[in-house]
Amino acid sequence: MESDARQLQPAARISVAGTASRLDPRFKDEVAALYAxxxxxxxxxxxxxxxSCPTVGRMEYSPRRIMHMVLLGMADEVLRSHDIWFCVSCYSCAARCPQGIEIADMMAALRSLSIAKGLARDREATFSSTFLEVLKRHGRMYEPEVLARYFAAEANLGAILKMAPVGLRMFRKGKIGLRPERIENAEELGEIAARITSARSGAGSGGQEP
Structure with a gap:
């Protein structure tokens, strides 16, 4: 209850002092181009x-504040923020929004822009790219490959060794297999993923125009 009460308290005002020269009035349009x-x-x-957000307690900027920052044009602050990566796409916010705004989809658009503009922190960008690559290959998720590729890209051998016992126990219980399962016509999903990549690239280049 204490946590819920804290979440519902009004957030402090967003200060734009010293950022006026960096405000980008086109930012909300860039986001809207990737949001339906x-x-x-x-x-x-x-x-x-x-x-409504289950992860707001971990955020520096709540979903409400992120929305406000998007509308203000605080592109750099939003796209460099860790907070856009905390969204778990549970859609509780969208289900309860009185205006019907799909906030989780907006967060996904912000992540795409962050990667396209090269502003994502390395870990987040690496994991997102790894997740999508595995999905393109098999048409469904194969967690061992995601983790192996991610930790290899991060050159984190220690993390792989630490996760090995967990993976072995999951294998013994039949939770994961030695080989990934593939869906029929997985290439069609690859085409969808290619469109996502193209949209990210287009958004990134569009944001760099004078």
């Missing part, structure tokens, strides 16, 4: 999204 839901400008800053 109702207009972000419909947001009334009621804070329902923040009160």
């Amino acid at each position: 839901g109702p207009s972000l400008t419909l947001c009334c800053q009621c804070g329902t999204c923040s009160g």
Whole structure:
């Protein structure tokens, strides 16, 4: 209850002092180009999204504040933030938003822009790319390959060895297999993934125009 009460408290005002020269009025349009839901400008800053978010306790900027920053044009602050990666796409915010804004989809658009513009922290960008690559290859998720590729890209052999006993126990219980399962027509999913990659590249190049 204490945690819920803390989440529902109004957040402090966002200060733009010293950032006016960096505000990008086109930023919300860049986000909207990768987002198919109702207009972000419909947001009334009621804070329902923040009160509904299960990971808000880990965030520096709550979903409400991130929305506000997007509308203000604080592109650099938003796209460099860890907070856009804490969204687990549970859609509690979207289900309760009085304006019907798909906030989880907006977070996905922000992650795409962050990667496309080279502003994502290395770990997040690496994991996102690894996840998508495995999905393209098999048409479904194969967790051992995701972890192996991710830790290899991070040159983190210690993490692989640490996870090995867990993986072995899961294998013995039949939770994971030695070989990944593939769906029929997996190449079609690869085409969808290629479109996502193309959209990321287009968004990144679009943001660099004068």
